[in-house]
Amino acid sequence: MVCFSRVKLGTEAAWATFPFGVRTGEMASEESSPLLGTAAEVELPAAERPSQLDVYLSKVQNRNVYLATFAAVLGPLSFGFVLGYSSPAIPSLKRSGNPALRLEDSQASWFGSVVTLGAAAGGILGGYLVDKAGRKLSLMFCAVPYVFGFLTIVSAQNVWMLYVGRLLSGLASGVTSLVVPVYISEIAHSKVRGMLGSCVQLMVVTGILGAYMAGMGLGWRWLAVLGSVPPCIMLGLMAFMPETPRFLLSRNQQAEAVAALQFLRGPLVEHEWECREIQASAHEQQELSLAEFKNPSIYKPFFIGVTIMFFQQVSGINAIMFYAETIFEEANFKNSSAASVIVGSIQVFFTAVAALIIDRTGRKILLVFSGFIMAASAAVFGMYFKMALPGPGNSSHVKWSDSPLGLALVEEEHSLAWLAVLSVGLFIMGFALGWGPIPWLVMSEIFPLRARGVASGACVLTNWFMAFLITKEFHDLMVLLTPYGTFWLFSGTCLLSVLFTILCVPETKGKSLEEIEAYFQRLR
Numbered sequence: 001m002v003c004f005s006r007v008k009l010g011t012e013a014a015w016a017t018f019p020f021g022v023r024t025g026e027m028a029s030e031e032s033s034p035l036l037g038t039a040a041e042v043e044l045p046a047a048e049r050p051s052q053l054d055v056y057l058s059k060v061q062n063r064n065v066y067l068a069t070f071a072a073v074l075g076p077l078s079f080g081f082v083l084g085y086s087s088p089a090i091p092s093l094k095r096s097g098n099p100a101l102r103l104e105d106s107q108a109s110w111f112g113s114v115v116t117l118g119a120a121a122g123g124i125l126g127g128y129l130v131d132k133a134g135r136k137l138s139l140m141f142c143a144v145p146y147v148f149g150f151l152t153i154v155s156a157q158n159v160w161m162l163y164v165g166r167l168l169s170g171l172a173s174g175v176t177s178l179v180v181p182v183y184i185s186e187i188a189h190s191k192v193r194g195m196l197g198s199c200v201q202l203m204v205v206t207g208i209l210g211a212y213m214a215g216m217g218l219g220w221r222w223l224a225v226l227g228s229v230p231p232c233i234m235l236g237l238m239a240f241m242p243e244t245p246r247f248l249l250s251r252n253q254q255a256e257a258v259a260a261l262q263f264l265r266g267p268l269v270e271h272e273w274e275c276r277e278i279q280a281s282a283h284e285q286q287e288l289s290l291a292e293f294k295n296p297s298i299y300k301p302f303f304i305g306v307t308i309m310f311f312q313q314v315s316g317i318n319a320i321m322f323y324a325e326t327i328f329e330e331a332n333f334k335n336s337s338a339a340s341v342i343v344g345s346i347q348v349f350f351t352a353v354a355a356l357i358i359d360r361t362g363r364k365i366l367l368v369f370s371g372f373i374m375a376a377s378a379a380v381f382g383m384y385f386k387m388a389l390p391g392p393g394n395s396s397h398v399k400w401s402d403s404p405l406g407l408a409l410v411e412e413e414h415s416l417a418w419l420a421v422l423s424v425g426l427f428i429m430g431f432a433l434g435w436g437p438i439p440w441l442v443m444s445e446i447f448p449l450r451a452r453g454v455a456s457g458a459c460v461l462t463n464w465f466m467a468f469l470i471t472k473e474f475h476d477l478m479v480l481l482t483p484y485g486t487f488w489l490f491s492g493t494c495l496l497s498v499l500f501t502i503l504c505v506p507e508t509k510g511k512s513l514e515e516i517e518a519y520f521q522r523l524r
Helices: 012-017 052-058 063-094 105-132 135-154 159-187 193-215 220-227 229-238 245-250 254-265 271-282 290-294 296-314 317-322 324-330 336-361 363-388 395-402 417-435 438-446 449-504 513-522
Strands: none
Touching: 052 271, 063 105, 063 135, 063 159, 063 193, 063 220, 063 229, 063 254, 063 336, 105 135, 105 159, 105 449, 135 159, 135 220, 135 229, 159 193, 159 245, 159 438, 159 449, 193 220, 193 336, 193 438, 220 229, 245 254, 245 271, 245 449, 254 271, 296 317, 296 438, 296 449, 296 513, 317 417, 317 449, 336 363, 336 417, 336 438, 363 417, 363 438, 363 449, 417 438, 438 449, 438 513
16 A cells, blocks of 8 residues: 555654654754644644644645646636537538538538547547656647647638548547646645646636637637637646646656645645655556556546546537537527527536535535436426427428438427526536536546556546547437437436446545545455
8 A cells, every 4th residue: 555655644653753844854853843833732632633734735825736727727728619619610611601611411410529539539649648748748739739720620621621620629639638637636735636626627618608609709710710829828838837746756856846846835835745745655656557457446446437437428418518509499499509608608607616615515425416417407308309399290200300400390489498498507507516527537536646647548538439429429319219318318327327426436525646546455
């Protein structure tokens, strides 16, 4: 077991062994030690003494860790813009005056979903880069395919150039979705890791909302120009941010790791103490081998990480977000763009709420609560389609396969249209509170250092491959199962995700990454 092998926090031995504020090689006394204080304080009952970690964290200054997080999450902002871009761009490209750029229904489906193929490849590439090049350089690398992808779309002369642009921006999104959570989890301490980790999803949904809102006033080319701005800013800011201390220590760069901690924690704490705690784990790390997947500390978090990503996508969220405008058109909303902006705003607000409460409520309870809300709202949305669809005997029912999503409803707004908005709004709210931000956060927390790149890459690959399947086959699902059957299927998978969370997902609130690793090592 590697967690805190040199110091047992909260015990009397730890209290006397590493007095806070005393550097390596110095002798500590009761009179001089800032941690021990006076002899009277030392004699307090053990239960009343603050742990060494609590004392350490009470003196941490978070300003620079917030700055580094802000620089990193400009990547997820770009990632969200990529996801949201297709919603306003597809209707515009379908009406394009240039026949070479005009999208047919099948081409529009590929334009929306090919980004997920690029992201799946990006997950594999990111898993390699994050271990070989480091977290910081991998983030800086992300900016290049983002910018080239959007510029390829801007200069597109045919549909294939549009596909290439989406593929490149998808590649960058895949790398981003892996590296940013890992970077943030390794620079943040346990008291703020949940909040900062949730900012990844917050910036993703902010990017989606930004694309929706900008798409109401900009054409698809200028929208792509706008999308290239955040990655350029990220590249500039990340150049001044530190590499993560854990990665530096895994490469035996102790001086650089201490310097990174000095930047991230401020000048008031004993940086060498945290460095020793990380180093106790990092020095025992070995290169990951295939045989190690027999070890519960590897295969159990791996199973949890991959499964939680699977459930995030089979909830149906990407199908809803990719085709937000089209879904509202099919649900008889005349102003579908405004409806999409409302949905995006709901997602941003409740993701921000999740970020604020996640370190108090915990990951597990939010996942369960979120899953129940999503299951109920998806069932209600299916009920709406069941009531709104023409009957099987109605000839208009046959027109299902001729529309963008294969659904031909009456032209006037249906009297139950409010039910569609309410149910989708509740679904987005539920997703934003739990199943949006938490899978990415859990992925960045549960893997041991030596497995973080490979295992996170497998999680991202699973997530994006399932996103591709759901997005690409959404139309066929709507035809095969009918709209209401499709959303009832999503409701069922949401209930399964709740069951999985209750039975398998551990609570990581307030635990250091080393403590989480030790938890899995104790499992047999």
